[in-house]
Amino acid sequence: MLKSFKTISITLIFYLISLPLYNPELSKNKHILSPFYKSLNQSLINEGSNTQLFEGITNKVDRAKVKIEKRGLKGLENIVDENIMDFISKVHNSPKEVKINYKGCIIIASSNIAEGLANYYEKHKKHREEIIKALENIIQTIASPNFNPYKTNLFKVKNYKDYGLFLSHVNIILGSYERVAHNGKYRILNEKISKYLAKRILLDKYNHMPSFPHSSLRWPADQAALLYSLYLYDINFGKDISKKPIHKWLNYMKKHGIDKRTGLHVSEVTGRAKYSPIPRGCALSWTIKYMAKFAPEEAKKLWSRYKKEFLVDYILFAGLREYPKGYYFKPDIDSGPIFNGIGTSATAFGIGAANAIGDRLTYFKLLNSYNIGKFIISIFGDNKTKRLSNDLLASSIIFSSKYQ
Numbered sequence: 001m002l003k004s005f006k007t008i009s010i011t012l013i014f015y016l017i018s019l020p021l022y023n024p025e026l027s028k029n030k031h032i033l034s035p036f037y038k039s040l041n042q043s044l045i046n047e048g049s050n051t052q053l054f055e056g057i058t059n060k061v062d063r064a065k066v067k068i069e070k071r072g073l074k075g076l077e078n079i080v081d082e083n084i085m086d087f088i089s090k091v092h093n094s095p096k097e098v099k100i101n102y103k104g105c106i107i108i109a110s111s112n113i114a115e116g117l118a119n120y121y122e123k124h125k126k127h128r129e130e131i132i133k134a135l136e137n138i139i140q141t142i143a144s145p146n147f148n149p150y151k152t153n154l155f156k157v158k159n160y161k162d163y164g165l166f167l168s169h170v171n172i173i174l175g176s177y178e179r180v181a182h183n184g185k186y187r188i189l190n191e192k193i194s195k196y197l198a199k200r201i202l203l204d205k206y207n208h209m210p211s212f213p214h215s216s217l218r219w220p221a222d223q224a225a226l227l228y229s230l231y232l233y234d235i236n237f238g239k240d241i242s243k244k245p246i247h248k249w250l251n252y253m254k255k256h257g258i259d260k261r262t263g264l265h266v267s268e269v270t271g272r273a274k275y276s277p278i279p280r281g282c283a284l285s286w287t288i289k290y291m292a293k294f295a296p297e298e299a300k301k302l303w304s305r306y307k308k309e310f311l312v313d314y315i316l317f318a319g320l321r322e323y324p325k326g327y328y329f330k331p332d333i334d335s336g337p338i339f340n341g342i343g344t345s346a347t348a349f350g351i352g353a354a355n356a357i358g359d360r361l362t363y364f365k366l367l368n369s370y371n372i373g374k375f376i377i378s379i380f381g382d383n384k385t386k387r388l389s390n391d392l393l394a395s396s397i398i399f400s401s402k403y404q
Contacts, residue, residue, distance in 0.1 A: 073085075073088060073089065073092060073130050073133065073134060074130070075126075075127040075130045076088065076127060076130050076131070076134065079117075079120055079127065080113075080116075080117075080395075080399060081395050081399070083391065083392045083394075083395040083396075084113055084392065084395050084396060084399060087109070087110075087113065087392055088113070088134045088137070088138075091134075091137040091138055091140075091141040092133070092134070092137045105392075105393045106392070106393075107142065107165070107166055107169045107170070108165075108169055108393065108396075109392045109393045109395075109396040110138050110141075110142060110169065110173060110396075111169035111170075111172045111173055111176075111225075111396075112393075112396035112397055112399065112400040113138070113396045113399065113400070114135055114138055114172065114173040114176035114177070115172060115176050115400045116396065116399040116400035116401075116402070116403055117131045117134060117135060117176065117180070118131070118135075118176035118177075118179040118180050119400065119402075119403035119404055120403040121179070121180045122179065122180075122403075123403050128180060131180050132177070132180055132181050135173070135176060135177040135180065135181075136177065138173060139173060139174065139177060139186065142154065142170060142173065143155060148166070149163050149166060150163075154170070154189070155189055160193065160196050161213050162200070162209065162210040162211075162212065162213040162214075162215070163212065163213065164197070164200070164209040164210050164211045164212070164222060164226060165211040165212065165222055165225075167193050167196070167197060167226075168197065168222065168225045168226040168229050169225065169229075170193060171190065171193050171194060171197065171226075171229035171230070171232070171233065172225065172228065172229045172232065174186045174189060174190040174193070174233075175190065175229060175232030175233055175235075175236055176232075178190065178236040178237075179232075179236065184237075187237065190233055190236075190237075191233065191237075193229075194229070194230050194233040194241050194242075195241060197209060197226055197229065197230060197245075198230055198241050198242070198244070198245045201223065201226065201227075201245045201248070201249065202244065202245055202248060204218070206218045206252065206256075206269050206270065207223075207245075207248045207249050207251075207252040208220070208222075208223050208249070208252075208269060209222075209223065209226060216270060216272055217268055217270055217272055217273055218268060218269045218270050219267070219268055219269075219283065220253060220257060220265050220266070220267070220268075220269060220283065220287055221267075221282075221283040221284075221286040221287045223249055224286065224287040224288075224289075224290040224291050225286070225290050227242060227245060227246050227249060227290070227291075227294055228290035228291075228293050228294055230242035230245060230246075230294075231246070231293060231294035232293075242294060246294055246295060250295060250298060252269075253265060253269075256269065257269050259277060259278070259279050261324070262279055262305065262309045262324055263305045264279035264284060264302065264305055264306060264309060265279060265283070265284060265287060265302070266278065266279060267279060267280040267283045274329075275329060278323060278324065278327055279309075279310075279323075279324060280322060280323060280334070280335070280346075281310050281320045281321050281322040281323070281335075281343045281345070281346025281347075281350070282322060282334050282335050282336070282343055282345035282346045282349060283334070284302070284306050284310070284346070284353075285306075285320060285345070285346050285347075285348075285349030285350040285352070285353045286349045286353075287302070288302055288303050288306065288353040288356065288357065289349060289352040289353040289356050289401075290356075292353070292356035292357050293356065299356075299357060300357060303353065303354075303357045303359065306320075307362065309321075309324055309325075310324070310346070311362070312341070312342055313365070314365075316365060316368060317365055317368045317369045317372065318347075318362060318365035318366050318368075318369060319339075319342035319343075319346075319347045319366070319369050320342065320343060320346040320347045320350045320366070321341045321342055321343060321346065322335045322338050322341070322342070322343030322345070322346050323341070323343075325341075328341075336348075344373075347366055347369060347370065348370060348394065348397050348398070349397060350362075350366050351363060351366045351367055351370060351397075351398065351401045352397065352400060352401030352404070354366055355401050355402075355404045356404055370398065
C-alpha cells in the first residue's frame with residue numbers, strides 16, 4: 001500500500017511539472033505551479049541558456065530570430081526548435097558548414113525534419129513558401145558531392161550501389177518536398193531512386209536491401225523506411241511501384257522474421273549478428289512508425305503485441321524496453337542509453353509510432369517521459385548527457401512525431 005502511494009505521489013508531481021512542457025498556455029498563470037515555471041524559465045535565460053524551457057518545443061530567443069530574418073526563413077522559428085532551425089539556416093546560407101553522414105544520424109535527421117515540415121504543412125496549411133525553400137535547400141545539400149557517398153552530384157549518379165539507408169531517406173526527403181510543392185520538380189530523381197530500391201528489394205533473397213555496401217546484414221527497420229519512401233512516391237504521383245515490394249516484404253517477415261515467443265519482428269533477418277533473433281525496441285518503434293503508413297492493419301497488430309511485451313507503464317508516464325524481459329545487452333549506438341531496461345531510442349521513436357498508429361494515450365505517456373527526462377537532464381545532467389539529449393537527431397525525431 002505504501003509503495004503504491006509513493007508511486008502515485010511521484011506520478012502526480014511529475015504530472016504537475018510536465019503539463020506545460022507540451023501545453024504552453026499552462027505556464028501563463030493558468031497552472032498551480034506557474035510562478036515556479038516563470039522563475040525557472042527566467043533564471044535559465046538569465047544564465048545564458050538562450051532557451052525557453054516551457055514553451056512547448058524549445059525555441060531559441062532573440063538571437064535566433066534575428067538570424068532567421070536575415071536568412072529569409074522567417075515563419076519557421078515557431079515551428080521548429082533551435083537545433084533544427086540552426087541546421088535549416090546552415091543549409092540555406094552556409095551548406096559547407098553542414099556535415100552529412102550518409103551512414104546514419106544526419107541523413108536520418110534530415111529525413112525526419114523534411115517529413116515533419118511536410119506533416120506540419122498538411123495539418124496547418126501555413127508557411128508553404130518557407131517550407132518549400134527549406135526542403136529544397138536540404139535536397140541540394142544532400143545532392144552535393146561533398147555530402148553524399150558517391151562523391152559526385154546525386155542527380156548524375158548512374159550506379160546507386162547498396163547505400164540503402166542513404167537512398168531511402170533521400171527518397172523520403174524528395175517525397176516530402178512533393179507533398180508540399182506539388183510541382184514535380186524532383187520527380188525524375190525520385191522515380192529513378194524508387195525504381196532502383198524496389199528492384200533491389202525484390203531481387204534480394206531476404207527481400208531486404210542492404211543498408212550499406214558490403215554489409216551482409218539485413219535490418220527490417222531500415223526496410224520499413226525504404227518501403228515508406230516507395231509508398232510516398234506512389235501517393236504523390238499515382239503509381240504502384242511500392243505494391244509488390246511491400247507484399248513480398250510482409251510475406252517474408254510473416255514466414256521468416258517473427259520471434260515465436262513474442263510474435264514480434266526479429267531485429268535482423270540473416271542471423272549473422274548476436275542479437276539477430278531478438279526483437280529490439282528501437283527497431284520496432286522505428287518500423288511501426290513507417291509501417292503505419294503503408295501497412296496500417298499489420299502495424300496495429302504489431303503495435304499491440306509490442307506494447308504487451310515492451311511497454312513499461314507508470315499511469316501517466318511510460319517507456320519502452322530495448323530488449324524483451326530476460327535479455328540484456330550493453331547500450332549501443334542504436335539503443336542509446338538504457339535505464340532499468342527502458343531504451344531511450346525505443347521510447348523516443350515510440351512517440352512517433354504511437355502517434356502514427358493513433359494511440360494518443362500512449363503517445364502522451366511517452367511524450368511525458370521524454371519531457372521529464374529532458375527537464376531532469378537540463379538541471380542535473382553532465383555536459384555530454386545534455387548534448388546527447390538535445391542533439392539534432394533527437395530534435396528531428398520529436399518534430400516529425402508531433403505532426404502526423
